[in-house]
Amino acid sequence: xxxxxxxxxxxxxxxxxxxxxxxxxxxxxxFDTLLKSFSADREQAGAQYEIMRRKLMRFFEWRSVSxxxxxADETINRVARRIQEGxxxxxxxxYFYGVARMVFMEAIKLRERAPVGLDDASQSLREQVQExxxxxxxxxxxxxxxxxxxxxxxQLIMDYYQEERRAxxxxxxxxxxRLHIPLNALRIRAHRIRMSLExxxxxxxxxxxx
Numbered sequence: 001x002x003x004x005x006x007x008x009x010x011x012x013x014x015x016x017x018x019x020x021x022x023x024x025x026x027x028x029x030x031f032d033t034l035l036k037s038f039s040a041d042r043e044q045a046g047a048q049y050e051i052m053r054r055k056l057m058r059f060f061e062w063r064s065v066s067x068x069x070x071x072a073d074e075t076i077n078r079v080a081r082r083i084q085e086g087x088x089x090x091x092x093x094x095y096f097y098g099v100a101r102m103v104f105m106e107a108i109k110l111r112e113r114a115p116v117g118l119d120d121a122s123q124s125l126r127e128q129v130q131e132x133x134x135x136x137x138x139x140x141x142x143x144x145x146x147x148x149x150x151x152x153x154x155q156l157i158m159d160y161y162q163e164e165r166r167a168x169x170x171x172x173x174x175x176x177x178r179l180h181i182p183l184n185a186l187r188i189r190a191h192r193i194r195m196s197l198e199x200x201x202x203x204x205x206x207x208x209x210x
Contacts, residue, residue: 026077034080037092052076052096058161059100063139065107075100104139141204145197153193160190 038045038052056075060068078099082089089095146154159175176186 024077024081026080030080030084033084034076037083037089052093055158056096056100058158059097060104060107062142063104065104067107071100071103071107075103078103101139137205137208138201141201141208145200145204148200149193149197153196157190157193157197160186 035042035045035049038048053072053076056072057068060071065071075096079089079096082099146157149157156175156179160172172186173183176183179186181189
């Protein structure tokens with residue numbers, strides 16, 4: 001099966017080279033270079049690119065960031081720019097997630113700078129400080145707990161929540177087939193992993209607030 005139309009997928013991001021002092025724009029050349037970082041085979045590169053983009057969207061959605069798709073695209077743009085500029089990347093997925101964490105923290109700070117009325121400023125400031133602390137703690141706990149899952153459980157839970165709508169159903173059936181278990185057994189297994197992950201995050205946050 002042929003990969004998605006990559007040029008169409010990236011159309012909202014691809015443009016011409018930006019003038020000096022303007023925001024960098026993803027060019028077709030930079031996009032092609034990014035694809036080659038995934039695989040020398042363009043079909044495989046396209047499939048891996050789409051998977052990475054969905055994972056990034058899930059990364060921001062799980063952290064309750066508004067505009068998850070825009071944040072994912074911004075992350076991709078930054079990675080593409082660094083690679084085009086000559087940045088050597090040994091582990092592409094880890095590099096993507098490192099950049100995603102920076103974009104996430106910038107999104108939090110941007111939300112904090114939203115204007116508020118004078119009467120609400122003091123209360124808003126207190127809430128922002130509390131919220132930032134809570135978000136930072138939850139982000140750290142989420143990453144730690146996810147990392148501490150057994151590798152097979154971590155991969156399963158990431159794959160299980162990867163797609164949307166019809167594609168989600170097909171992916172989960174494929175995942176169940178690969179594990180040689182019924183679909184209902186896959187749902188139960190994913191639910192248990194998610195409950196374990198949420199308990200770990202809750203325990204971690206409680207310990208951090210003591």
